[in-house]
Amino acid sequence: MEVGGLPDFPDGWESVNLTLQDIKSMTLEELRADFIAQGQKPFHALQVYRWLHRGIRSFAEMSDQSKAFRQTLSERYYIAVAEIEQRLVSKLDGTAKYLLRLPDGEHVECVLMEYHHGYSICISSQVGCKMNCSFCATGKSGFSRNLTASEMLAQIQTVQQDQGIRISNVVLMGMGEPLDNYQNVLRFLELVSSDEGMNIGMRHISLSTCGIVDKIYDLAERKLQLTLSVSLHAPNDAIRSQTMPVNHRWGVDELLTACRAYAQATGRRISFEYAMISGVNDTAACAKELAMRLHGMLCHVNLIPVNEVKGNSYRKSTNEQIQKFIRILSEKGITATVRRTLGSDINASCGQLRRRYQEEVANVADLHEN
Numbered sequence: 060m061e062v063g064g065l066p067d068f069p070d071g072w073e074s075v076n077l078t079l080q081d082i083k084s085m086t087l088e089e090l091r092a093d094f095i096a097q098g099q100k101p102f103h104a105l106q107v108y109r110w111l112h113r114g115i116r117s118f119a120e121m122s123d124q125s126k127a128f129r130q131t132l133s134e135r136y137y138i139a140v141a142e143i144e145q146r147l148v149s150k151l152d153g154t155a156k157y158l159l160r161l162p163d164g165e166h167v168e169c170v171l172m173e174y175h176h177g178y179s180i181c182i183s184s185q186v187g188c189k190m191n192c193s194f195c196a197t198g199k200s201g202f203s204r205n206l207t208a209s210e211m212l213a214q215i216q217t218v219q220q221d222q223g224i225r226i227s228n229v230v231l232m233g234m235g236e237p238l239d240n241y242q243n244v245l246r247f248l249e250l251v252s253s254d255e256g257m258n259i260g261m262r263h264i265s266l267s268t269c270g271i272v273d274k275i276y277d278l279a280e281r282k283l284q285l286t287l288s289v290s291l292h293a294p295n296d297a298i299r300s301q302t303m304p305v306n307h308r309w310g311v312d313e314l315l316t317a318c319r320a321y322a323q324a325t326g327r328r329i330s331f332e333y334a335m336i337s338g339v340n341d342t343a344a345c346a347k348e349l350a351m352r353l354h355g356m357l358c359h360v361n362l363i364p365v366n367e368v369k370g371n372s373y374r375k376s377t378n379e380q381i382q383k384f385i386r387i388l389s390e391k392g393i394t395a396t397v398r399r400t401l402g403s404d405i406n407a408s409c410g411q412l413r414r415r416y417q418e419e420v421a422n423v424a425d426l427h428e429n
Contacts, residue, residue, distance in 0.1 A: 075137045075162040082136035083111045083209035084246060087255055097135075103128070105255060112256035114216030116140045139209035141167075141217045145412065154401040157218060158412045161186075161210060165203055168412050169214045169233055171222065172401050179228035182214045184244055185235025190269050192290070193302045194334055194365050194373050197234045205240040208247040215257065230265045232288065238271035238278075248283065261285045267332065272309040275317040279324040288330040288361070289318055293340050294348035302339070315352055322357040329358045334365040335376035335384065346384045350391030360388060360395035 085093070091104035103124070110121045116138060118129040141159040144166060148155045155171040167183040186203035188195070211231075219226055229251060231237045237244045248264065251257050267288040268275065278287065291314075293299035299306040309317075318329050331353070335341045353360070362384065364375040376384075381397055388395040 075140075077137060077162065079137040080135060081139060081207055081209050082107075082132070083139050083212060084207050084243075084250070086246075086249060087253065097131075099128075099131075107132070108255055111138065112212070112250075112253075114213075114220055139207060139213050141210070141213040143217065143221060146221070147412070149401070152401050155218070155222070156412055157214075157221075159214060159217060167206065167210075167214065167234055169218060170401075171218050171226070174228075177227035178222075178224050179230060180215055180218055180226050181230040181233050182211055183233035183235050184211060184231055184237040184240050184247075188235045189239060190236050191304050192269060192292075193371055194292075194336065196366070205243055206235070208243050208250055211243075211247040212250060212257070215251070227259065228263045228265075229259055230267070232265065232267035236269055236271065237266050238268045238274035241271075241274050241277075248285070265330070269303060269305045270309055270314045270317075271305070272313055272317045275314075275321055279317075279321040282325050284325070284327060286327065286330060287318075287321060288332055289314070290334075291331045291349075292334050292336075294345050294352055298340050298345070302336075311352070315356075318358070319356055327357075329356070331358055331360045332363060333360055334363045335381055336365045337374045337376045337380070339373070341376040341380050341384060343383065343387060346387035347391070350388050350393045353393050354391070358393075360393055361398050362395055363398045364400065 080093075082090070087104060087108045090108055091101050094104045095101050106123060107121065115121065118124075118132045118136075118138070121129055121132075124132075139162070141161055143157055144160045145158040146155060147157075153173055157169050157171070159167050159169065161167065165186045167186055169183060170181040172179045172181070183206060185205050187201050188197045189202045191198040215226055215229065231244065244266070248261070248266075251259050252261055252264070261284040265286040265288055266278075267290060269290045275287070275289075290303070291299075291311075292302060293306075294311070296306060296310045296312075299311055306314075318331075321327075322329050333340070333349070349360070362381055364381065365373050367374060385395045385397070
C-alpha cells in the first residue's frame, strides 16, 4: 500500500546547483584540506562532516556554525538529497520499497527490510543498468547514469529519517551494477564506514555483482571485509550466456577463478546468487555441475525463486524442484539456502517500481498529446 506523510525537503532543493562541489562525497581529509585552502579553520571540517552524515538537507540546519560560514558553504558546495516519490509498504512483513527522486529528476529505488538483527537497506548504485540480464526488471528501462557516493548515502539517510530508525546493514544490490560504478562505490564504502560518519562496519555491508572480473581482483587486493555476492545463476556458459550478456566478456570459468582468488585473499565467504528459473537452470544436472565447479571454495549458494517480470516468460521453479536442488548441493558438500522472500505483495525486487512509474508518466504524456 502507498503511505503518505512524506518528509519536507528544503526550499528550492530541486534547483540545487549541481555545478558546485559535491560536499557529501568528500572524505573528512579532503574537506579539511579544502577548508584550509580557503582560509577556514580546520576544526570546522569535522563539525560539518558530522552534520552531513546525520543526513541534513541544507546548510541552514548546521546550528553550531555561524550564518556567514553557512552562507560561504552554500556558495561553494551542494548537498545531495533524495525526495520520496513513492513509498510502498508490505502488508505481509512491513518491508518498505521506495522510489526516490534525485535533484536532476532521475529516479532510483531502495528497499528497507527488518530482521531480528536490525534494519537492512538494499540501495542502488546506478540509475538503470547496462548489464541487461534477461530476468531483471532494472535493465528493461535502460541505463541513465552512475550515482555519486553522496547519492548512495542519501538513500540511507532519507529512509532513516522517514522511518525514525537507524539502519545497521547495507546491501548494494538495488538498481545498477556496483562494479561498473567502481570508483564512486569505493568512495561510498569509505564514507559509510567512517568512524565520524554513519559508522556502518564493512562486515555489515554486502556488494552484489554480475561478475566484473577485473574489479573482483582489485577488490581482493584491497582486502575489504565486506560480503561479496556474485550473481551466478547458471553452472555453465551455455545457460549463463543466454540470460546474462556479461558472460560473453567473462565466462563462468574465468569468473569462478577470480572468486576463488577473492576468497583466498580476504578470508571472506562468497555468496553465489542463483535465480531458480523453471526449465532453464533448475535441473538435477545443473545442480551437480554447479557443485562440481564450486567444490573446495569458501562459499555459500543463495537460491532465489526468480521474479516474474513483465517482458519475459520466466517462471519460478517449484518448491519441490528447489528442495531437490538443495539436496544435491548438500550431498556434494555445498551449503545452500533459499532466500527469504520479503515484500512479495509490493514487488520489492528493484527496478519494477521505477519501470512502472516511467510507464505511467509516458501514458499521461500520451493523453495530453492526444
